[in-house]
Amino acid sequence: APWRFGIEHEVNWNMENSGQWSEEDGFRVWRLPIRAEGAKSWSFYLSRFVVPKGGELFVWDLERTHYLGSFNHLNVKEWEGLALSLIEGEQVVLEYREPLNIHATGQIEVGQVVQGYRSLLRREAELQEDLASFGPFGNSGACNINVNCPEGDDWQVENQSVALIVNGGFAACSGALVNNTANDGTPYFLTANHCLGNPNSWTYYFNHESASCSGNTGPTNNSISGGTLLVNNGGSDVALIELSSTPPPSWGVEYAGWDASSANHTSAVGIHHPSGDVKKICFEDDAPYTSSTGGAQVWWINAWELGVTEPGSSGSPLFNQDHRIIGQLYGGAAACSGSVNNGAYDFYGRFDVSWGLGVSQYLDPTNSGTLVLDGYPTGFNPDNGCTDPSACNYSPEAIFDDGSCLQNDDCGVCGGDNSTCGGCTDPAACNYDPSAILDDGSCVLGGEDLTIT
Structure with a gap:
């Protein structure tokens, strides 16, 4: 639930x-x-x-x-x-x-x-100790891994595409921004068909993640209100939404790449908001395989090597070894058993099946026939970043400047709008x-x- x-x-x-x-x-x-x-x-x-x-x-x-x-x-x-x-x-x-x-x-x-x-x-000293781990929308099991732990270092670009969906008083599902062949930043958002209520009344929270490996709270001020449902189909449990506005550049979002081919994949990674918690990451080191369940064509994950998913993770993206989306979470039995993984399965609606169910109409507006696309604007390229040493988000590893450089505002916040002071x-x-x-x-x-x- x-x-x-x-x-x-x-x-x-x-x-x-x-x-x-x-x-x-x-x-x-x-x-x-x-x-x-x-x-x-x-x-x-x-x-x-x-x-x-x-x-x-x-x-x-x-x-x-x-x-x-x-x-x-x-x-x-x-x-x-x-x-x-x-x-x-x-x-x-x-x-x-x-x-x-x-x-x-x-x-x-x-x-x-x-x-x-x-x-x-903001924690209050009088809160009971057992509530001290709660984030704004919920908390997850102890075996989950914060996306900013060392395990997630290679996935920071894709991480920026994932968002939490809140419906009224509930942290409902997860999802991700996806790129299209025009590479124009249209805010297409991929989630699961079974998550659907009325996307117009949802709030989509980006960058809700802990800055540390052990933290349990994150920003809640990068949100978009409402979206229009474009495609939904139970054949792959897919829903494609166009958000009502485009995330501003200061949020640093990524429009994730995808693979709509029928190729096999050697490993998989999930990034998600379990139980409404800050963003987490999980790893499957073995090849996912095709199956069907509940009337949907799915990628089957036998067991996660690190991390798990939970209710609230539904709709979150599954990335292959090339850092491209190949599906969105439909269901499963994976969960924490205390501080360890319970070794159970998960399954994801297949993006290559969704492609033929209406998704291609929006994600290939140029009718290019492209079936494999990298993300926008960054893609999986660690050479891109801010190369200006005077910028507050200067990246010493970057070789090519990607236009993301930011300056501190009058309050000392990187890329801020002076609202914090x-x-x-x-x-x-x-x-x-x-x-x-x-x-x-x-x-x-x-x-x-x-x-x-």
Whole structure:
């Protein structure tokens, strides 16, 4: 079963029946505070999000440890809904502002809130010891291997394609960005057919991984709301989705390569989010073989040599020895038995079968007939990287500069946007943050509370 980290509340909050409007410095401003005693985090599904050019929505916590936004007219979806990613705190505020000189007024309606009750990114001293290993969305068995352990060193490029899928209060599945023959960065996302609900309401979290081999928490601010289902078929348990927006360059994502030929493969690697945990990696040193189960054509993994999968890993990519995707996780019996692998099997829907079930229409838009493709923009090439010694992500091993060089922002964060040291610098405001270095315009004088019990 998917790992649950929050309680879902169905609500009907909109700009007419909830929150307060004000006029401030040439803007109409609507604020809706939400609070629940003991809440660890919040996420929202906006059943309606239609805003004019110039309108902006933010979500922030009063402690200024984190905020989301802005969400503007570029985030308006065809279906007019918007899933907002996780934000920490017992109390948060939705804030929408638009210039007084525009005639159109934004329309925002909150249809669902998810009140997180599990431990989040910043550990509190009073947490019980047995909860200290929890990440934002869940934790996995002790035999799993963090993708940033030494075992994963050769897989850091492919690692950047994998994402966690969150549906409401559940960490539902995993999946990966995949390249296409135009090499144009279209955000095609591969996952499993059996994971499907409504991809429009999902949130896709990239780079949710521990920076260390032993860590259990990772970033939750690289997320995309919603996507459009393009292909799904039980014949290989495949689902192909186009995400509603393209991940920005600062996230460093990779669009994984693939092998749609019928070639045999000598070994396999899985990268995934077991039970909603930070990204993990598992290794099969023997050749996967073809089989069928549940009406699907699959690659069969007899047993993993290192690591395993769990619920939540479903839909995650299986890579061959050439670092190309050959399938996505359908099911299996692999699990941890204490701190060791239980030696059981897994099976993955075959990408070469998916190719003939509609996937080729999107991943070979040039009709090139290509059946084997490397990733984009990096591919499996350790010679590529940032060659600028002044950059914060300088790679001394790189021979060719791939355009990925980043600089520290004013907060000292590599590739950052100054959000980590931003906050309200007005001491008269109720959300004054004495640690803030940059004023982000979020100061609130007054406001209203809504309490969920």
